[in-house]
Amino acid sequence: MTSIPLEFYLVVAAVVFVIGSCGFLARRNALIALMSIELMLNAVNLTLVAFNRWLGDNQVGQMFAFFIIAVAAAEAAVGLAIVVALFRLKKTVRTDTADLLKH
Numbered sequence: 001m002t003s004i005p006l007e008f009y010l011v012v013a014a015v016v017f018v019i020g021s022c023g024f025l026a027r028r029n030a031l032i033a034l035m036s037i038e039l040m041l042n043a044v045n046l047t048l049v050a051f052n053r054w055l056g057d058n059q060v061g062q063m064f065a066f067f068i069i070a071v072a073a074a075e076a077a078v079g080l081a082i083v084v085a086l087f088r089l090k091k092t093v094r095t096d097t098a099d100l101l102k103h
Helices: 006-026 030-055 060-090
Strands: none
Touching: 006 030, 030 060
């Protein structure tokens, strides 16, 4: 069985991270922004697990990946709650209409 080189994992992670960052910066929909943040977190997870596999006996990368998964779940819950509250007030999920703190 042949092993996939580390560079392939890093290239895939970089592509996923760039897609997520472009989606976050270019779109004004709050749901798309949340999904883009999830893509970026998953790219970081892929990088951590790939380096963990490359190093061998060290399991620190997988522990960090589990921590990032927990943070992503909390971020999704809080983010969706904010989006629902924004939709109830403004009847839209566009981020440029989220000016609730302005006078």
